[in-house]
Amino acid sequence: MRMNPRPLGAVLREVIERLGLKSRIEAAQVVETWAALAGPQINRVTDAVWVRDGTLYVKLTSAAWRHTLHLQREQWRLRLNEALGKPLIQEIVFR
Template identity: 40%
Template structure:
C-alpha cells in the first residue's frame, strides 16, 4: 500500500483544474451562460456574448450600432461587474450583429 494520504476526488479535481489553468477558462466560459444575470435583463436583451478567447477577451454581438456605442461607454462598469463575480474577463469586444 502507498503511504500517500487518501484524497477526496473533488479536492484532487480542483487542484488539477487550477494547475492546468482550466479553472480560469471555466470561469470565463460561464459568462456566456450567466450573461443576463451578470449584466441585467435590459442589456442582455440587446446583446449576446459569443465567445471568450484564452487571453480573457469577451466577444459580444450587439443588436444595433446605437446600442454598441452605448455599451462601449459602459464597458468599464460591465467589466467591474464581471470581475466582482469572479469572471476572468480582461476586455470586451463589441460587434454589430
C-alpha cells in the first residue's frame, strides 16, 4: 500500500496538537522571546518568568524596575506579540 507523502512540518504540528504540547511550546517561546527583548539589564533583576492563560508573569527583585516596567506594560506586550508573530499574550503582570 502506498501512502501519500506529507511534509514533515505538518506531521509534527499534528503530533504536537494530539499530545497537547502546543500551549507548553508557545509558553516556552514567550519566555525565551521575553528574555531576548528584555536584555541583560532587566534579566539581571528578573527572578522568574512564566505564562498562564495568555498572561505573562514576570517576578522581579527590584521594586524600581517593577514600577518602571508596570508603567510600560502595554508597550512590552505589543513588542512581545510582534516578535512572536501572533497575539499570544493579552496581559503582562510584573510582581
